[in-house]
Amino acid sequence: MLRTHTCGQLRLSDVNKTVTLAGWVQRSRDKGSVLWVDLRDRYGLTQLMFEEAKTSADVISLGRSLGREYVIQVDGVVVERLSKNDKIPTGEIEVKVTKLTVLNAAKLPPFTIEDDTDGGDELRMKYRYLDLRRNPVRESLQLRHKMAQHTRTYLDGQQFIEVETPVLIKSTPEGARDFVVPSRIHHGEFYALPQSPQTFKQLLMVSGFDRYYQIVKCFRDEDLRADRQPEFTQIDCEMSFITQEDILNTFEGLIRYLFKNVKGIDLPEVPRMKYDDAMKLYGSDKPDTRFEMKFVEITELTKGKNFPVFESAELVVGINAKGCSEYSRKQIDELTEYVKRPQIGAKGLVYVQYRTDGTIKSSVDKFYSSEELKQWVERFNAQPGDLMLLMAGEAFTTRKQLNELRLLMGDRLGFRDKNKFSALWVLDFPLLEWSEETNRYHAMHHPFTSPKPEDIKLLDTDPGRVRANAYDMVINGTEVGGGSIRIHDRATQQMMFNHLGFTEAEAKKQFGFLMEAFEFGAPPHGGIAFGFDRLCSIFGGADSIRDFIAFPKNNAGKDVMIDTPSTISDEQMKELGLTVVNTESAKQKA
Numbered sequence: 001m002l003r004t005h006t007c008g009q010l011r012l013s014d015v016n017k018t019v020t021l022a023g024w025v026q027r028s029r030d031k032g033s034v035l036w037v038d039l040r041d042r043y044g045l046t047q048l049m050f051e052e053a054k055t056s057a058d059v060i061s062l063g064r065s066l067g068r069e070y071v072i073q074v075d076g077v078v079v080e081r082l083s084k085n086d087k088i089p090t091g092e093i094e095v096k097v098t099k100l101t102v103l104n105a106a107k108l109p110p111f112t113i114e115d116d117t118d119g120g121d122e123l124r125m126k127y128r129y130l131d132l133r134r135n136p137v138r139e140s141l142q143l144r145h146k147m148a149q150h151t152r153t154y155l156d157g158q159q160f161i162e163v164e165t166p167v168l169i170k171s172t173p174e175g176a177r178d179f180v181v182p183s184r185i186h187h188g189e190f191y192a193l194p195q196s197p198q199t200f201k202q203l204l205m206v207s208g209f210d211r212y213y214q215i216v217k218c219f220r221d222e223d224l225r226a227d228r229q230p231e232f233t234q235i236d237c238e239m240s241f242i243t244q245e246d247i248l249n250t251f252e253g254l255i256r257y258l259f260k261n262v263k264g265i266d267l268p269e270v271p272r273m274k275y276d277d278a279m280k281l282y283g284s285d286k287p288d289t290r291f292e293m294k295f296v297e298i299t300e301l302t303k304g305k306n307f308p309v310f311e312s313a314e315l316v317v318g319i320n321a322k323g324c325s326e327y328s329r330k331q332i333d334e335l336t337e338y339v340k341r342p343q344i345g346a347k348g349l350v351y352v353q354y355r356t357d358g359t360i361k362s363s364v365d366k367f368y369s370s371e372e373l374k375q376w377v378e379r380f381n382a383q384p385g386d387l388m389l390l391m392a393g394e395a396f397t398t399r400k401q402l403n404e405l406r407l408l409m410g411d412r413l414g415f416r417d418k419n420k421f422s423a424l425w426v427l428d429f430p431l432l433e434w435s436e437e438t439n440r441y442h443a444m445h446h447p448f449t450s451p452k453p454e455d456i457k458l459l460d461t462d463p464g465r466v467r468a469n470a471y472d473m474v475i476n477g478t479e480v481g482g483g484s485i486r487i488h489d490r491a492t493q494q495m496m497f498n499h500l501g502f503t504e505a506e507a508k509k510q511f512g513f514l515m516e517a518f519e520f521g522a523p524p525h526g527g528i529a530f531g532f533d534r535l536c537s538i539f540g541g542a543d544s545i546r547d548f549i550a551f552p553k554n555n556a557g558k559d560v561m562i563d564t565p566s567t568i569s570d571e572q573m574k575e576l577g578l579t580v581v582n583t584e585s586a587k588q589k590a
């Protein structure tokens with residue numbers, strides 16, 4: 001090997017040892033009589049020392065010529081440092097260099113390779129391999145590695161078998177568009193990249209594998225949004241002969257195991273909440289339960305007093321921002337502006353201040369007496385010092401808008417600490433979701449999810465009210481995983497496809513293989529998939545998933561380092577039987 005030790009290894013107990021180290025030059029400090037160079041590798045930093053008169057002249061002059069990020073190898077002796085650095089584990093020693101070899105020179109990097117870099121996002125993405133040299137990014141990927149290792153250990157211990165499923169497949173309906181790959185041999189035909197291994201994992205249950213998992217890449221061609229990656233990784237799982245309860249327990253076990261082993265945290269038992277309650281209490285199917293601030297409805301208390309906004313509203317609902325009663329007019333105006341932004345789209349905000357002196361002041365004093373406001377305040381269980389923020393309108397929309405305000409107030413009040421973790425199961429999702437775009441119902445989870453047996457009768461009369469055996473795990477207000485108990489018989493699956501607007505022929509063409517498999521002895525089964533990148537970012541206390549992916553795409557879905565997507569040659573196009581529409585040469589010809 002080109003080294004005897006790593007740059008993170010040497011301690012006082014190694015003093016007087018002759019060692020060989022190799023790594024990258026982090027920085028140099030030249031004091032004239034002494035030259036110091038910090039040498040870096042994955043494991044840490046070690047200070048190298050060259051002494052005028054004591055180190056040989058060519059070694060020290062070569063040492064002076066080193067630039068940042070040069071790759072070097074040194075021989076030397078470990079000595080105790082005069083001025084110690086207690087911030088790094090090797091800070092008590094340095095290596096007195098006797099021999100220096102430049103293994104490779106380096107151009108000046110376009111940004112500093114430091115924990116806090118001066119490089120902007122795009123530049124760091126273009127030189128991702130340099131960005132990956134920085135500690136925080138490398139540590140994020142090491143965390144990811146650890147998460148994957150522990151996931152495998154836990155699932156292996158529960159008799160799960162890891163099986164790889166194909167990447168060149170046919171469409172899987174997870175609700176997004178497919179990425180497709182043209183076939184060279186069969187012109188005009190395409191593979192689709194899996195949005196998830198859903199159908200394959202169900203087939204593995206038919207095969208009797210009983211418990212399957214895979215840490216697997218999935219591909220979804222969705223509209224671009226900050227922090228959404230076209231390819232991402234799932235911990236994908238399926239089990240046979242189980243009830244929903246078994247799935248919840250098994251995977252709550254996984255998450256708690258990860259918290260324990262990766263972060264040393266004893267996560268309490270994960271509470272459960274029905275979808276309907278989550279919507280009613282938080283206006284979201286993924287509530288951030290690190291803090292309370294539950295919704296309080298006061299609709300009937302507001303009626304009959306000629307305040308037009310409340311009079312016409314289906315729902316009047318609010319939150320209690322504890323300790324905020326003395327907010328200034330300006331602060332409240334800011335909140336109003338926030339909810340009126342087009343992304344949220346509320347018409348306005350009503351406030352009630354329960355002042356610290358016990359008086360009540362509101363923005364609707366004209367319409368309501370202090371006795372009436374007192375009743376509202378009691379409904380909120382408020383104390384002097386509290387501020388109630390109310391919104392009104394159509395129930396579903398109003399709840400969604402108030403959810404945004406609740407999260408903002410949670411941020412303001414410091415309740416959304418990244419180092420605190422609150423997990424939640426959300427259960428009993430609706431089976432179907434109405435789409436304004438296509439004017440029909442879509443499967444909220446996917447078409448293989450089973451309806452609750454007691455709700456099947458509603459499928460014809462009130463499809464929107466049918467609940468599914470579907471569940472999500474939410475951590476800190478982010479959906480980290482979701483799954484369902486599946487349909488496992490042909491008749492129900494066929495009926496489901498009918499309700500989703502597939503003709504029998506379409507269903508057969510796309511999913512005939514699965515429905516046929518259901519006729520050859522399919523066991524009752526169900527499963528779940530966790531978004532692995534997201535889970536890692538939550539464990540890492542980060543907002544973005546990007547640094548938990550070694551080579552991510554940017555927000556425009558591009559990899560600017562390798563420059564993709566990009567055009568292919570006319571020849572390749574021809575070979576694939578594709579018409580040349582937009583290649584460079586086509587542009588030039590035009």
Ligand code: ASP
Pocket residue numbers: 174195196197198237482483484527528529
């Ligand atoms: N295939 C589903 C998804 O990707 C997860 C599942 O139902 O197991 O969301």
